[in-house]
Amino acid sequence: MNVLIVHAHPEPQSFCTAMKDRMVHLFESMGHTVAVSDLYAKSFNPVASASDFSDRSNRDYLVYALEQRHATKTGTLSDDIAAELDLLKQADLLILNFPIYWFSLPAILKGWIDRVFLSGVVYGGRNFYDRGLMRGKRAMLTFTLGGREHMFGPGSVHGPLNDLLKPVLQGSLGYAGFEVLEPFAAYHVPYISDEARQQTMLDLDVCIRGLDHRVSLPMPSLDHFDAQMNPIAGKPTA
Amino acid sequence: MNVLIVHAHPEPQSFCTAMKDRMVHLFESMGHTVAVSDLYAKSFNPVASASDFSDRSNRDYLVYALEQRHATKTGTLSDDIAAELDLLKQADLLILNFPIYWFSLPAILKGWIDRVFLSGVVYGGRNFYDRGLMRGKRAMLTFTLGGREHMFGPGSVHGPLNDLLKPVLQGSLGYAGFEVLEPFAAYHVPYISDEARQQTMLDLDVCIRGLDHRVSLPMPSLDHFDAQMNPIAGKPTA
Numbered sequence: 399m400n401v402l403i404v405h406a407h408p409e410p411q412s413f414c415t416a417m418k419d420r421m422v423h424l425f426e427s428m429g430h431t432v433a434v435s436d437l438y439a440k441s442f443n444p445v446a447s448a449s450d451f452s453d454r455s456n457r458d459y460l461v462y463a464l465e466q467r468h469a470t471k472t473g474t475l476s477d478d479i480a481a482e483l484d485l486l487k488q489a490d491l492l493i494l495n496f497p498i499y500w501f502s503l504p505a506i507l508k509g510w511i512d513r514v515f516l517s518g519v520v521y522g523g524r525n526f527y528d529r530g531l532m533r534g535k536r537a538m539l540t541f542t543l544g545g546r547e548h549m550f551g552p553g554s555v556h557g558p559l560n561d562l563l564k565p566v567l568q569g570s571l572g573y574a575g576f577e578v579l580e581p582f583a584a585y586h587v588p589y590i591s592d593e594a595r596q597q598t599m600l601d602l603d604v605c606i607r608g609l610d611h612r613v614s615l616p617m618p619s620l621d622h623f624d625a626q627m628n629p630i631a632g633k634p635t636a
Numbered sequence: 637m638n639v640l641i642v643h644a645h646p647e648p649q650s651f652c653t654a655m656k657d658r659m660v661h662l663f664e665s666m667g668h669t670v671a672v673s674d675l676y677a678k679s680f681n682p683v684a685s686a687s688d689f690s691d692r693s694n695r696d697y698l699v700y701a702l703e704q705r706h707a708t709k710t711g712t713l714s715d716d717i718a719a720e721l722d723l724l725k726q727a728d729l730l731i732l733n734f735p736i737y738w739f740s741l742p743a744i745l746k747g748w749i750d751r752v753f754l755s756g757v758v759y760g761g762r763n764f765y766d767r768g769l770m771r772g773k774r775a776m777l778t779f780t781l782g783g784r785e786h787m788f789g790p791g792s793v794h795g796p797l798n799d800l801l802k803p804v805l806q807g808s809l810g811y812a813g814f815e816v817l818e819p820f821a822a823y824h825v826p827y828i829s830d831e832a833r834q835q836t837m838l839d840l841d842v843c844i845r846g847l848d849h850r851v852s853l854p855m856p857s858l859d860h861f862d863a864q865m866n867p868i869a870g871k872p873t874a
Contacts, residue, residue: 460646501802509682512743562803627784
C-alpha cells in the first residue's frame with residue numbers, strides 16, 4: 399500500500415510531528431511505502447490565486463476551478479501543485495496529520511486542499527461523494543488538540559467532534575470520493591504527562607495496525623438524489 | 637457603528653467582491669464607519685509560524701498561543717497581525733465576506749483567524765463562548781457558493797449549511813464571544829442570470845438594513861458547565 403502523510407505543524411519537536419514520525423516507521427515496518435509532505439518544512443503556499451496559472455484560459459476574469467481544468471489539460475499546473483497531485487494520485491491511503499486550529503485545519507493545510515484537490519481530477523461535474531474521483535482510496539485525519547475528550551460529544555460544551563470536522567470529513571475528503579475512516583484524536587496534548595503521551599502513541603499504533611478494521615464514516619450517496627440533486631422519493635438520505 | 641469587512645476573493649471583478657463594495661456603500665450611506673481588510677489585495681500571509689514572533693519567550697520550542705501572549709505583553713506582535721488586530725478591536729460588527737471553498741473558508745481567511753484571533757486578547761483561559769473577549773461585538777458571514785439552496789438543509793445532499801459552517805460560526809466566532817448572526821448566502825452564483833444577481837444584491841441590502849432584527853445563532857453558554865467543562869446537572873446544554 400502507498401501511504402501519503404500530509405503533515406502541518408510549525409514545531410519540528412512537537413508531539414504532532416512525533417506522531418507523523420511514528421506512523422512513518424510503523425507503516426514501513428508493515429511493508430508499506432510512505433511518502434510525507436511536510437507543508438511547513440517545504441514552505442507550502444496555501445493561497446489559491448491567479449498566480450497558480452501561467453497559461454490562463456481567461457486572462458480577464460479568474461474562475462479558479464476552470465483554470466484548474468485548463469492547466470491540467472495543457473500541462474501547465476504550477477510545479478508545487480503538480481508535485482502534490484502526483485503524491486496524491488499514487489496514494490492508496492491519505493493521512494492528514496495536524497494540530498486542530500479553531501476546530502479545523504491550520505490554514506497551510508486548508509490551502510493544500512484548496513489548491514491540490516483539482517476540479518476535473520479529484521472531483522467535478524457529478525463526480526462527488528460516492529462518485530468522486532478519489533473513490534477506491536481511503537483517508538483519515540490524525541490530530542492533536544488542547545481540549546479534553548469529555549468536552550466533545552452529545553451534550554458536551556463543544557458538541558461532537560466529528561460534527562465540527564464535517565467540512566473536512568464530508569465536505570472535502572468524502573466529497574472527493576475517499577472512504578473516510580474514523581479520525582484519530584490525541585486530546586489535551588499540551589497538558590498531559592509523559593506516561594499519557596506514551597499511551598497515546600501506543601493507541602496510535604493500535605489504530606494504524608487495525609486500519610483495515612477501522613470504522614468508515616457514513617457519507618451521502620448520489621444514488622439517493624436525481625440529476626438536480628433533489629432527493630429521490632422513497633430513498634433514504636444520509 | 638464601526639464595521640470591519642474582511643474580504644477574501646482572488647478576482648477583483650467577482651460577484652463576491654461586488655457584494656463587499658455594495659455593503660461598504662450601504663453601511664456608509666447609513667452613517668456607519670467601514671474598514672475593509674482585503675486579504676488578497678494586501679497579500680496577507682495566512683501561515684501561523686515561528687516567524688510571527690521576533691522576540692520569543694521560548695526559542696527552543698514553539699507553542700503558538702504562548703508566544704501570542706508573550707508578543708502581546710512585550711509589544712512585539714508582527715506588524716501585519718497588529719494592524720489586523722487594531723481593526724478588529726475597533727469593530728462593533730465583523731463581516732467575513734468570501735467564496736465558499738470546500739464548504740469552509742479559503743485558506744487566506746482561515747489563516748487570518750489562526751493569526752489574528754490571539755490568545756489572551758480574543759479568547760483565553762475560561763474566556764470563550766459567552767465569556768469570550770469579543771463579547772459585545774457582532775459577527776456575520778456573507779458568502780458566495782456554487783451550490784443551489786435545495787442542496788442544503790435537512791434531507792438534502794450536503795445537509796444543513798450551518799452544520800458545515802459550524803467550525804467558523806460556533807468554533808471561531810462564537811468561541812471568541814461574538815454574537816453570531818444568521819449568515820447571508822448567495823447561492824449558485826457562477827450560473828445565475830444577471831436578473832438573479834441583481835435580486836441577490838437587493839436581498840443583501842435588505843439583510844444589511846435589517847441587521848438589528850436578524851436572528852442570532854444559539855451558542856453554548858459556560859453557565860451550563862462547571863470549571864472542568866462537565867455539564868452541570870439540571871442545566872440545559874446547547
